[in-house]
Amino acid sequence: MLEKLRNNDTAIMLAFTAMVLLGPIILAPFGAGYPDLLQRFAIFGIFAVGFNILFGLTGYLSFGHAAFLGIGSYMAVWSFKLLSMSVIPAIILAVLLSGLFALVIGYVSLRRSGIYFSILTLAFAQMCYNLAYSVLTPITNGETGLKVLSSDPRILDGASEGLPLPSVLGLRMIDTWRGSFLGMDVQFNVGFYFCAVILIIAFYISLRIFRSPFGLMLRAIRTNQARLNYTGINTRPYALTAFVISGMYAGLAGGLMACTDPLAGAERMQWTASGEVVLMTILGGVGTLIGPVLGAGFIKYFENIFSKINDNVLSGFLDFLPETLREGVVWVMGAFVGEGWHLTLGLLFMIIVIFLPGGLVEGFNRIIAWFSRPKGGDKATARVPAE
Amino acid sequence: MGILEVQNVNKRFGGLQALNNVNLSVREGSVHAIIGPNGAGKSTLLNCFVGRLMPDTGSVMFNGQSLLGLKPHQINQAGVSRVFQTPEIFADLSLWENVMIASFARRDGAYRLNAFGRVKADGEIRDHAERNLSDVGLASKRNMIASALSRGDKRRLELAMCLAQDPKLLLLDEPTAGMSRADTNNTIDLLKRIGESRGITKVVIEHDMHVVFSLADRITVMAQGTPIVEDAPENIKGNPKVQEAYLGGAHA
Ligand SMILES: Nc1ncnc2c1ncn2[C@@H]1O[C@H](COP(=O)(O)OP(=O)(O)OP(=O)(O)O)[C@@H](O)[C@H]1O
Ligand SMILES: [Mg+2]
Numbered sequence: 001m002l003e004k005l006r007n008n009d010t011a012i013m014l015a016f017t018a019m020v021l022l023g024p025i026i027l028a029p030f031g032a033g034y035p036d037l038l039q040r041f042a043i044f045g046i047f048a049v050g051f052n053i054l055f056g057l058t059g060y061l062s063f064g065h066a067a068f069l070g071i072g073s074y075m076a077v078w079s080f081k082l083l084s085m086s087v088i089p090a091i092i093l094a095v096l097l098s099g100l101f102a103l104v105i106g107y108v109s110l111r112r113s114g115i116y117f118s119i120l121t122l123a124f125a126q127m128c129y130n131l132a133y134s135v136l137t138p139i140t141n142g143e144t145g146l147k148v149l150s151s152d153p154r155i156l157d158g159a160s161e162g163l164p165l166p167s168v169l170g171l172r173m174i175d176t177w178r179g180s181f182l183g184m185d186v187q188f189n190v191g192f193y194f195c196a197v198i199l200i201i202a203f204y205i206s207l208r209i210f211r212s213p214f215g216l217m218l219r220a221i222r223t224n225q226a227r228l229n230y231t232g233i234n235t236r237p238y239a240l241t242a243f244v245i246s247g248m249y250a251g252l253a254g255g256l257m258a259c260t261d262p263l264a265g266a267e268r269m270q271w272t273a274s275g276e277v278v279l280m281t282i283l284g285g286v287g288t289l290i291g292p293v294l295g296a297g298f299i300k301y302f303e304n305i306f307s308k309i310n311d312n313v314l315s316g317f318l319d320f321l322p323e324t325l326r327e328g329v330v331w332v333m334g335a336f337v338g339e340g341w342h343l344t345l346g347l348l349f350m351i352i353v354i355f356l357p358g359g360l361v362e363g364f365n366r367i368i369a370w371f372s373r374p375k376g377g378d379k380a381t382a383r384v385p386a387e
Numbered sequence: 388m389g390i391l392e393v394q395n396v397n398k399r400f401g402g403l404q405a406l407n408n409v410n411l412s413v414r415e416g417s418v419h420a421i422i423g424p425n426g427a428g429k430s431t432l433l434n435c436f437v438g439r440l441m442p443d444t445g446s447v448m449f450n451g452q453s454l455l456g457l458k459p460h461q462i463n464q465a466g467v468s469r470v471f472q473t474p475e476i477f478a479d480l481s482l483w484e485n486v487m488i489a490s491f492a493r494r495d496g497a498y499r500l501n502a503f504g505r506v507k508a509d510g511e512i513r514d515h516a517e518r519n520l521s522d523v524g525l526a527s528k529r530n531m532i533a534s535a536l537s538r539g540d541k542r543r544l545e546l547a548m549c550l551a552q553d554p555k556l557l558l559l560d561e562p563t564a565g566m567s568r569a570d571t572n573n574t575i576d577l578l579k580r581i582g583e584s585r586g587i588t589k590v591v592i593e594h595d596m597h598v599v600f601s602l603a604d605r606i607t608v609m610a611q612g613t614p615i616v617e618d619a620p621e622n623i624k625g626n627p628k629v630q631e632a633y634l635g636g637a638h639a
Contacts, residue, residue, distance in 0.1 A: 213491055213509070214502040220477050220488050227475040230437060231489050231548065232463035234497040241500060 009207060012289070016203055020196045028184045032301055035176055035189035039260045040300045042195035043253050046202045048280040048292030050249020053206055054242045055278070056287035057215060059222030063118045063274050064105070064125030068098040068247040070132065070269030072254025074139065077146045077264045084156035085148075085164045087173065087194065091255040098251020099244050101128075106243030110236060113225070125274055132266035145265035166259045168194055173260055191260040198256065199293075202249060207289060209245070218242050219287075250277075279345070283352055285361030294360045299345065306341035310334075388451075390415040390588050391436070391556060396445030398431060398612075405431045406442065407612035413556075413605075418582060418589045420599045420620075423609035424633055429592045430472055432609075433558050437469050438462045449556065460497050466555035468548075470562050472592075474541035478534035482525055482544055485533055486516040489551040519551040522581070524573060538565035543574065550581060559591045563598050575601045608632060 019026065023041070027033045032041075047069065055061055072094035079090040109120040132140040140146055148164055165172045173191035180186065209215045217238050220228045228235050258264055267273075276299065284295025314330045314337070321329060336344045356362050389412040398406040405428045413419045421429050434440040436447055438459040447454045454462050477485050490512045495501070506512070520526045523543040528536070533544060542562060549557055562578070563571040575598060581587060582602075593599045599606065599620070606623045608616040610632035616623065623629055 209502050211505050211507070212502045213495070213504055213506055213512075214500055216480075216484060216488060216506050217491070219480060219484075223477040223479045224475060226459075227477060228488070229459040230463055230469060230471075230475065232460050232492040232497060232552065233488070234458070234460045237498045241502075 009211070012207065013200075013204060016290070017200050020200055021193075023196065024186050024188055024192065025181050025184075028181070028186050030301070032304065033184075033186055035174075035187055035192050036260075037300065037304055038189065038192040039195050039256075041297045042192065042199045043256045043260070044277075044280065044296035044300055045199050045293040046195075046256065047250055047253035047277050048284065048296040049199075049202055049206050050246040050253070051277045052246075052281050052287065052292040053209060053218075053249070054246035055281055056292070057210070057218035057222060058239050058242050060110070060113070060239060060243070061118050061278065062109075062121040062243070062246075063271065063278070064109075064121030064123075065246065065250045065277055066269050066271070066273035067105070067125035067128040068102055068250035069254035069257070069273060070128065070264070070266065071098045071101050072251030073258045073264035073268055074132075074146060074254075075251070076255040076258035077148060077262055078139075080148045080154075080164070080166060080258070080262055081146075081152040082155065084154055085166050086157070087166050087168045087259040089156075090166070090259060091198075091252060094251045094255025094258070095248045096251075098254065099248040102244045102247025102251075103240070106240050106247065110239050110243060122271060122274070125269060126271060129266055129269040129271075132269060140264070140266060143266075145263050148262045164262075166262050195256050195260065198252065202252070203289075203293070210289060214238070214241070222287075279349055283349060283359050285359030288359070288361040291359050291361040298360065302345070302348070303341060306337045306344050307339070309337040311338075389413045390450055391590070392446075392448040393432075393436075394446045394448075396432070396435060396442045396447065398428075398435065398440060398442050404612050406435070409445070409609075409612070409614060411607060411614060411617075413588060413590060415588055416582075416586050417604040418578075418591060418602045420591045420593060420603035420606045421609060422593060422596075422599055422606060427609040428612040429609055430560055431612075433469060433560055433590070433592070436462070436558060437467060463492070463552070463554075464497055467558065468550075468552050468554035468556075469558040470542065470545045470549055470560060472560040472564070474538065474545050476533045476541055476544055476548070478532075480533060481530050482520060482533055482536075483513075483516055483529040485544055486519050486547050486551050487512050489548040490515045490519075493552045516551060519547045522550060523547040523577060539563075539567060539570050542566065543570070546574070546577075553585065554587060557587050557589045559589060559593075561592055561594065563593070563595055571595065571598065574598075578602060 020042070023038055024033050027038065032038070051065055075094040075097045076090035079093050083089050105121065105124045109117050109124065112120060133142055150164060154164070165174060167173060168190070171190045173194065176187050176189040178185065178187050217228070217233060221235050221239055225235050254268065257268070280295035280299050281292045282295070283298060284293065285291025311330055311334050314333055315326065318326050318329055334340065352359060391411070391413040393409055393411040396406055396409040409432060421432070423429055431440065435442045436454060438454070438457055441455065449465060449467060452465065477488065487506065494512065517526065517529070520529055523546055525540065525543055525547060533541065536544060542565060546562060563574050566574065578589065579602065582589060591599070591602060603620050606618060606620055607614045608623065608629050615632055616626055616628050618626065
């Protein structure tokens with residue numbers, strides 16, 4: 001039954017769409033139902049879904065995808081400054097420009113494979129990062145970051161009054177309706193729903209790629225690139241196409257970041273940001289459809305919780321302990337929260353990779369298998385590749 | 388002129404002369420066996436045909452076109468397919484997907500971006516892959532993941548992939564190694580049948596003399612990088628040079 005559902009694309013899309021659109025309600029009980037965090041879920045979901053098209057299908061591990069995220073952000077802010085506060089041209093331009101960069105960076109990097117490919121992409125991303133801080137300051141505004149000003153030309157929608165805000169179809173990204181659902185406070189935010197619709201489209205495109213002949217060739221590249229060449233397939237343009245598509249997804253995510261918060265800084269291109277999307281994809285399940293979205297949500301959710309806890313919160317929490325002991329415990333635990341949340345992330349990551357190499361998706365599959373075992377009686381269920 | 392013409396091919400690995408002035412002519416439609424002791428350079432010679440290795444000197448002409456300097460996918464698209472000595476398959480994919488990739492390569496060429504079609508909905512490709520899987524007797528295992536196959540079955544899968552491409556020239560590097568006697572005989576039958584119906588030229592490297600003498604029209608014996616004898620099968624067995632090569636090879 002579940003097996004069938006998992007292979008029915010319409011069912012997958014319906015379930016996914018419902019989950020995303022009901023996000024503000026579903027996540028409210030977990031304290032994650034507010035716009036800022038929901039937007040991050042959707043945006044990083046898009047980033048990870050795109051990354052997975054390259055890494056999950058072809059096996060090429062890029063350590064430089066944050067460069068495209070940054071390029072998308074800068075492009076979107078420039079679109080706000082020069083064209084209009086509408087988010088539509090902003091994200092279209094962000095996707096196009098990052099696609100162009102991906103074409104160049106991918107063309108060069110894909111001349112090598114394995115670790116050399118990873119290093120090349122990392123080098124390119126660090127180059128972009130450093131350029132943004134130095135030579136390109138006229139475009140990037142250096143350390144201050146690129147901001148929207150009321151004095152910007154904006155040739156399409158002219159000089160609007162007051163502080164300009166990104167908007168779509170007359171609705172501003174920051175507009176939010178508050179409601180109540182089963183006694184919970186729920187917030188329906190324009191910015192989130194805009195990102196959510198794009199996430200759903202992005203997910204659908206990824207699904208189609210997974211099922212397509214193109215996707216099959218990409219999986220064959222991961223499995224045995226040499227055989228594919230000896231089978232008459234020119235693997236380089238296939239890998240490059242995957243690289244460009246995933247670069248465009250990253251640019252789209254970057255553009256959306258600027259749409260929800262119209263400023264762009266070079267730190268978005270740092271290697272830590274490139275590493276984060278790798279973690280998200282692996283954590284959720286490399287090469288699976290839904291895994292990257294889960295991984296992105298998982299990391300952003302725990303980042304949000306753990307990074308907010310500081311020593312005062314901890315002390316409050318551990319009030320029941322005698323003072324001397326409490327100080328010690330707070331000191332130890334303090335290393336894992338707040339600024340030190342990356343330590344927790346590292347531990348979680350290690351645990352998952354060691355015990356669940358297939359990521360969260362493998363975890364869910366095991367749970368489902370465990371629950372459906374007694375009924376069927378036979379454990380000879382064919383192992384279908386996780387999708 | 389043969390469909391494959393090899394002239395004065397040399398290949399050196401450091402101090403080892405792996406191929407020493409190799410000349411070979413394969414007649415169109417024939418089955419040409421290459422035999423010889425381990426390390427004679429048989430696989431190395433095939434590597435020079437498919438773009439895995441570049442010979443130091445010499446020429447390799449296929450259908451009047453030089454293969455040297457072409458990329459592996461170009462050589463394949465020109466009509467040359469190869470079964471490798473260690474099976475080269477897509478281990479993570481199902482048998483069906485393995486053969487469908489070959490079918491796609493045959494129909495759509497070296498690159499065609501089809502990101503919105505559905506593999507499963509492409510009846511032509513499915514049927515074609517299915518037919519080639521049944522030809523090698525693997526149709527019942529079509530949904531298995533290829534890595535789960537036995538060594539002999541992997542080889543048959545690889546053969547199905549090569550046959551799905553309708554090659555003009557099929558290079559087979561020990562196609563029956565690791566197979567049971569029964570599967571070996573099936574493979575011999577299959578190769579004979581397909582040889583006759585489709586007119587595929589074949590170059591077969593084999594240690595199993597039963598296979599060699601069942602299939603070959605022509606046999607080349609290689610030793611230490613050089614073809615020492617080329618003759619019809621009936622003249623090979625009694626040739627003293629051949630016996631010496633095998634015995635000499637065993638002692639070297
Ligand atoms: N890429 C390579 N680099 C260095 N030496 C190589 C390489 N490929 C083959 N050789 C050497 O060249 C010689 C010929 O090898 P080859 O694989 O062609 O032999 P073969 O006739 O196919 O033997 P077998 O029957 O065992 O498969 C061997 O000594 C081998 O070690
Ligand atoms: Mg060999």
